[in-house]
Amino acid sequence: MSKRIIYHIDCNSAFLSWEAVHRLQHGDSLDLRTVPSAIGGSVKQRHGIILAKSGPAKKMGISTGQTIFEALSKCPNLLLVPPDYALYIQCSNALMSLLQEYTPMVERYSVDECFMDVTGYGMNREDCLETAVVIKERIRNELGFTVNIGISENKLLAKMASEFEKPNKIHTLFPEEIPDKMWPLPVCDMFMVGIRTCLKLYKHGIITIGQLAHTDKELLRVYFKSYGNVLGDYANGIDYSEVRTDRQDIKGVGNSTTTSFDVTDYETAKLFLLSLSEMVGMRLRMENQKARVICVFLRNNQFSAWSHQHKIPAPTNATNDIYEEACRLFSEMWKGQPIRALGVRAGCLSDGNFTQLSIVDQNKADKISELDKSVDFIRTKFGNDSVKRGVFLHSGVSHINGGVSDDYPMMSSLL
């Protein structure tokens, strides 16, 4: 196989940069990137974590995922801005369009990351560096934000390269550069090594990526089962995954929410389950998918989490079916603890046109399906709030819970 050339484009502090650009474009004189600022959810709604931070905020010890409480204790004058996901999708789309001018081989890996395969454009290594500079500068000039670009022969190395010094930098990590540039790094810097794996590796005396790369494969399999193969390969820069341009079939659709107050009664919990089922059902129908597995997730006020799932006899995308199964699963697992978060998820998806019911059930299912479709149509046309179930009136619970518009990009945990 001839050598490939892969770029990984990573937006620097995406949410914050995009918010900053948006504000400047709308006449704001302050550039959020120049002051200690962050994108964060509402503490009152119990969504209080940092989603993105500015450079000056980072210098003051603010990190992504931190609680807002902790962030404010480190930086009391931190300027906090709520997230605007619709804006982020627009920015992500604009980036996508710009990159697609260079090659159709662009994969949106997440809302703020893309891979590009520029193999076959007759570029040598100097050329691909020059092209990356052009792309980076165009993004800065035309879209107003900075990116890091990593360049290598596969996706893994390109992604690792883009993680090097930030922001607004281009790095290469070709295979021959691995010993110098990647092996000295701590093993937790490697893609797919999270906190659990990191601690486990430390326990076995593996501290750097280089040490991991030189650890006996058999031993890694003993420690980590099949995951050991992945770790060994990645540490040695081995990755054969393709840049995917077609959207992969979705495996499941789920929505969850942290409730703004501890839920302690069944009736309120059911309202949340219904509002989540509404969103899951709408999304399934939008994708023309039906699900055979329904899963309910709950987190109590001690932050412990559980889930129960059930395979139902016939695939469905009807809000009511999802809701009823969700309620059944919920009552099966809820022991009365105060609830902090609830989720509903639909899995084991199949084509939405498929049904397998008796004639009598079919007629009933058709009617429910027509009703769901009508509601979807009205909501698409006039907004989600145009049709509400009566049970939500004066309930204090939003009648639809959970987000994600139809084209919100999602990444997989594997390349």
Add this chain to the structure above:
DNA sequence: TCTGGGGTCCTAGGACCC
């Protein structure tokens, strides 16, 4: 004191079937 929400994949144990 506080800790989001959207995903994917893997593993282990028990049930069940032949």
Add this chain to the structure above:
DNA sequence: TCTGGGGTCCTAGGACCC
């Protein structure tokens, strides 16, 4: 009176990504 073993499905939970 004693009763195997392999394959697959189902479920719960945990790990990882951004």
